[in-house]
Amino acid sequence: MKEERPVKIKVEDLVLIFGKQKESALKMLKEGHTKKEILAKTQCTVGINRANFEIYEGEFFVIMGLSGSGKSTLLRCLNRLIEPTGGNIYVNGNDITRKNHQELLDVRRTEMSMVFQKFGLLPHRSVLDNVAFGLEIRGEELEARTKKAQQAIDTVGLQGFEQQSPSQLSGGMQQRVGLARALTNDPEVLLMDEAFSALDPLIKTEMQDELISLQNKLRKTVIFVTHDLDEAIKLGDRIVIMKDGIIEQIGTAEEILTNPATPYVEAFVEKVDRKTIITAGSLMHQKPTTVRFGKDGPEGTLRKMRTTGLDVLPVVDDNQTFLGFVWVNDAVLCAKRKDPTVESILKKEVPTVTTEVTVEEMLPLITATRSPIAVTDKDTGVLLGIVSQNSVVIEATRFNEQEITELKENANHN
Structure with missing residues (x-):
């Protein structure tokens, strides 16, 4: 990447293996065996295969791939919602794979927030209380958390809906509540796991535009998971394309379109409308x-x-x-x-x-x-x-x- 920006997140040789014989599977992986061979021998599944990359401060970084590619798994490793089998994850230079439970909770509460596909709203709480919930768990006083929650609600354009319940809102508005809740603690890093995939096309487009507008204003470091290539191209400063737990290529949309690194990537992007991406x-x-x-x-x-x-x-x-x-x-x-x-x-x-x-x-x-x-x-x-x-x-x-x-x-x- 040409622009000089501080590295916010650095991932080194990240491995995730599902199954009981993880040590044997990890040994086979280091010896160069394939995912299929490891599964046959150990009954373990390689979810992430030696991922290495850096994410820059203020970057909109998109992880994409088809179902089963490992994209959501990779995202959840970044804040250790899923525990990696091997490798290191540095956030602001600190290796979070070595942090204890309390230290990890502090990272999640102060440095990282997550927006889920299914919104994860509490049905019996108002919009305001849902947005303030994370601050409540963190132990902030009512007045302080209400003020911060209101600021986040204003930021995502939900003024006037503070006392509504989630069931009274459309899907797009519910997702705005989820986004506002993630923004209340002013996180440095925003993790978004297929946040818009459950929305209908029109609302999805509106939310993409809203997120671009917010990013231009707030300049958060955003890691966004999607299976939609058009969405990845629209949102991402850089894009990761994954297959079977392996990172096939990392680059800007233009780099990937003009110089696909593998036949898989070439096939993946072949139907993209190039004239909207290729530049002078x-x-x-x-x-x-x-x-x-x-x-x-x-x-x-x-x-x-x-x-x-x-x-x-x-x-x-x-x-x-x-x-x-x-x-x-x-x-x-x-x-x-x-x-x-x-x-x-x-x-x-x-x-x-x-x-x-x-x-x-x-x-x-x-x-x-x-x-x-x-x-x-x-x-x-x-x-x-x-x-x-x-x-x-x-x-x-x-x-x-x-x-x-x-x-x-x-x-x-x-």
Whole structure:
């Protein structure tokens, strides 16, 4: 990860084994035996297989995979709701696998909070009392916990519902109560276990948007478990993809889509709408040949065009600031006129973007022009690269093999 941020959670060689012969199974695992071999020999199931990763402070970290992949198990190991078989888990540099019961309770009450899929609300308590419940268990006075609970209720947009019971609320509102309860003790880390999977699609989308808004404001470290790839892409700064207890890949959505680490990951992401994810930073041709304004005249420009085989080149100043494009036909006319510079043929009204702009956002830029797209630094205007129109169109209309097969089958059927 390029951005320098403190490490909030560090996981080293984390192993979780279910079964009675854990020591034998762990020995086999270290010797390189497969999950299937270990199960056959010891009747033990490997839930997490030597996981190693770091989570940065303020990061939205998504763990995803299909049912049985180990994603929820991994999450519950982070606060030791499930006891790991081996490895270390560091939170703020402290190894929580070595903490005693009371120390672990203190971590859960002050540093970590958890939001569950099933909400876990107390049916006979009001919204306010549900939100304040964790503070009550912690022993805080009524006035203090009521104030904190009200602040959390306001944060998640439940003002006016304080005295309602959970049964009077919709699923989405109940999940907001669960989120508010997790926020009352101002945790540094928020663990969310498929928190939105029980909601209908419209409410789920609203809750995702609400969570993004909250994260932009609160900047918590969030570890979010989901089986929904679209949800993972929408929410996550980075994504972990798991299979059979093994971490297949960790990266941003764009890294995973453009460079899948394994065939499983490639198959997993093949139906994602790439144009909403792939950015100019991935598509651009870096360090393109440029025309230096004031130094390269028409003849020099034509020489560079002949050398590169390109009929359009970007123009920059001495500081590499992007100024515009020049085309070969214009350069030829300019040379015939013996103009000393390319100023008269410089096209300044051309599309420019920054590295994070997506293919979907670039498509409208190429409809009314034949120009490539210049990628520039948002602060300095320095040219970073060039995105061709062809690469935008190809990425926007890209079919994977499965989609092509389906199209052929539909054509044959019709």
